[in-house]
Amino acid sequence: MTTHNVITTWKGKMQFESTNPSGETITINASQENGGEGEGLRPKALMLSALAGCSGLDIASLIEKMKLKVDHFKIETNADLTEEHPKTYSKVFVEYHFFGNNLNEVKLKRAVDLSVDKYCGVMEMFRQFTTVETKIHYYNTL
Known part of the structure; x- marks a missing residue:
């Protein structure tokens, strides 16, 4: 079993x-309206x-293994947050753009x-507490 230490x-x-676990660091901060300085994630x-x-x-x-030609892709993720505390994601939308x-x-x-x-x-973990919807978009860049 692998254990991650953060x-x-x-x-x-x-x-x-x-x-x-790779040794990299990130900064986590609250928004200004929640007492933070607005910097960080x-x-x-x-x-x-x-x-x-x-x-x-x-x-x-998989793109590499399938030898697919893709100039670039991005993933846009949006989530609906509940109003009551503890606030959690009630629905997550994941859109893939190729x-x-x-x-x-x-x-x-x-x-x-x-x-x-x-x-x-991570997708499987999300499914344990919310609904996840996905959609794929394709853009021809001729």
């Missing part, structure tokens, strides 16, 4: 520094970044489906 250290006021938004990053890494790997000439839409959809349904552990 250390999060209070830096004063509403700011924290958090390590990653917000915890719940980080969850959405983790979701997109996990799925994106899967897809990038750009390139002569995109193989069938294989790109297969790559997304494999990530969403099989490989992305």
Whole structure:
């Protein structure tokens, strides 16, 4: 079994520094309306970044393995937040945007489906507490 160790250290006021198992660090801070200085990343938004990053890494790997030609792609993640405390995501929307000439839409959809349904552990974790909807967009860049 692999264990991830993350250390999060209070830096004063509403700011924290958090390590990653790779040794990299990020700054976490509350918004100004919540007593922070507005610098750094917000915890719940980080969850959405983790979701997109996990799925994106899967897809990038599959694009390479399938020898697909994609100029670039991006993942847009939006989530509805509940009104009551503790505020959680009640619904998450993940949109995949692929750009390139002569995109193989069938294989790109297969790559997304494999990530969403099989490989992305963060996606599976999200499904334990919310509904996740996905959509794919293709843009021909001739």
